[in-house]
Amino acid sequence: MYKVNEAVMAGVGLLMWSVVVVVVGISVQGPLIVEWEVISTSSGMWSVMVVADWMSLGFGWAVVYISSMVMFYASSYMDKERFLGRFVWIVLVFVASMNCLIFIPSLWGLMIGWDGLGVSSFLLVVYYQNNKSLSAGMLTVLTNRLGDVLIIVSIYLVSSTGQFSVLWGAGGVCSFYLVVAAMTKSAQLPFMSWLPAAMAAPTPVSALVHSSTLVTAGVYLLIRSHPGLSEAALQVLCVVATATLVLSSLSANIEHDLKKVVALSTLSQLAMMMLALSVGSPTLAFYHMMVHALLKALLFMAAGSLIHGCGGTQDIRGMGGMAAPMPLTTACFCVSSLALCGFPFVGAFFTKDLILEWLFTCEAGAVVCFLVLLSAMLSVSYTVRVSQVVVFGWPSGPGPSAYTDAPMEVMPMLGLVGGAVAGGALMQSWFLELSPHFFLPLELKLSLLLAVTVALVVGVKFSPFSAPLWLKHFLASLGFLNHAANPLSGVFLRSCSSIHKNLDQGWMELVSGKGAFRVVLMSGKLNHHIQSICFNAGIGLVALSAVMMLLSWYAAVWPPK
Incomplete structure (x- = not known):
């Protein structure tokens, strides 16, 4: 139960x-x-x-x-x-x-x-x-x-x-x-x-x-x-998004960690949203963000279940042959992968096609259009490569375990399949009413389909693991950013610790919190000391006066008459 x-x-x-x-x-x-x-007061x-x-x-x-x-x-x-x-x-x-x-x-x-x-x-x-x-x-x-x-x-x-x-x-x-x-x-x-x-x-x-x-x-x-x-900020964003799109797409083709491949695909899709936003189409960016959210959640769930099915390994070189023991999970994985790479009339096909057409017609520049088209091809390439190795490939590692489709894992995936497949088509009329109309020549339209076909062939035939070692190292580390991130984080933490020790606990503490406390404490002690002296002196004077008065009285009445 x-x-x-x-x-x-x-x-x-x-x-x-x-x-x-x-x-x-x-x-x-x-x-x-x-x-x-x-909160409402008399003044605000x-x-x-x-x-x-x-x-x-x-x-x-x-x-x-x-x-x-x-x-x-x-x-x-x-x-x-x-x-x-x-x-x-x-x-x-x-x-x-x-x-x-x-x-x-x-x-x-x-x-x-x-x-x-x-x-x-x-x-x-x-x-x-x-x-x-x-x-x-x-x-x-x-x-x-x-x-x-x-x-x-x-x-x-x-x-x-x-x-x-x-x-x-x-x-x-x-x-x-x-x-x-x-x-x-x-x-x-x-x-x-x-x-x-x-x-x-x-x-x-x-x-x-x-x-x-x-x-x-x-x-x-x-x-x-x-x-x-401002226009300058959007131009900077366009350059940064294009560079992120290309680097993450190339790195995904060389990565062999399944979850990191999916993460790098997320990076590339986020860059495409930023790019659409930077060239003046926030509606298309929002459209792609909605479709991508549905399909990427499904892809992450299916990838996690497949990792369980392979005994916990995330290396796609040790995975394969998952279609037989986990048919529903692999079906969800393949559907979300097709939706991600822009398979015709499925998922992100509608959003990517509109973004590419918008870039071609808004005079974003030949270099930007070429790099975005190249990234779209690379997304098809790494998606097909991962699906071929994990789902249909022959296991080169220990192979799939006795783990099968878990009902409570498959049911949420099935709840997202509809959005991943038909979400782009269902929301298209909703967002097209808010987007400007544009037209694309037949040659450019066919070039998109040709690019996707070439990327499909490259993903099936080309093995990225045979790339030069320096290139794999460069792309696997995201242009050496991974190697720089941890040392920079350490430098930042040590700098913060030094600032905290030398400033917060140093001279700033002496002239502010702790220093003020010491000044008040010493002033209180000095005041207490002065008041103690004055009180003791007053008591002594009173006692001395009483003694003097007693002696004067005694001298006046002695000897008795």
Whole structure:
């Protein structure tokens, strides 16, 4: 008999929450703004505003629905965990922080949601409490802390103008701060090394945190504030996104860790969202973000189950032949892979096709268009390579174990299959009404199909493990960023420790907290000493006066007459 645990209860609650979001979205005609007055005094009022428009409701539903499926998945995947209840509560805090970021448009709501995501994601990454998880967690939290500082500076700059809404946007220097803060959260170059390292977290964490929530928070922030971003900031974002797209796609073709391949594919898709946003199409970026969230959560779940089926190994060179013992899991893996690489009329085909056509028609530049087309080909290549080796390949390692399809792992995957396959087609009419119409010549349209076909052949025939050693080392380390990230983190932590010791506990302590305490303490002691002397002297004078008066009286009356 199956035992209902905390994860199942949390999944049911989140699923009901997603139904409520759908009902609200159907019932509301146009944007709905609810303002809740928290504190009101004679001189002012502090209120919390909640905005429910098509963007916040759509993304909020995707986050909550994916979270519910992840909770059902975790109830089987982590059923042997001793502290499963603690894990569930951290996930719920994480989801609440994400919804705070989505629905509250004020800068203070942004800061609460943004900081809550950083803290809860750190706790989820270090859940296994080993050295690898701790190293990945420290790298994650330090990178996100840099974004937190920039968000605080942006809040100060925007609030100094009298505005407190994210929807208002920002200009000038504040635009660069917001863009860099979003780059840290969405793992863009040079802050991309934390996302592959965070794969040390449990697979349910990867399916939620690294598909639709934490990594997309920066993209969502820039989509909301896009009207106020400066042209220079968008140009910088275009260059950074293009470089991230190419590097992550190349690295995914050389990587042999299954979860890291999926993480690198997430990096490339995030870069494509940032690229679409930087060339003036935030609607297409949001469209791709929604479709990608559904298919990537499914891909992470299927990858985790396949890793279980191979005895815990994540190296695809030791995997293979999983179609026979785990048919439903491998089917979900193949469907999500096809949706990711843009197979015709499935999943991300609609979003990638529209983004590429928009780049060709908006004069983004020949170099950018070529690199994006190359990255699209590389995404097909590594997706086909991984599917061929893991699902249909002959096992070169110990082979699949006796592990078969787990019902409570397969059911959440089936709940996401529909969104991964038909999500792009169903949402196309919704987003095309908000996007400008553009036309593409037949030659360019056929070039996209030709590029996908070539990438398919390359993925099947080409073996990336035969590449030169220096190239594999360069790409596997993300351009040596992985080697630089840990030493830089160590330098940063040692610098913070030195500053804390020499400043907070040094002269700043002497002239502020501890110094003021010592001054007050010494002043009190001196005052007490002076008052003691004065009191003793006064008592002595009184006693002396009494003695003198007694002697005078005695001299006056003695000898007796």
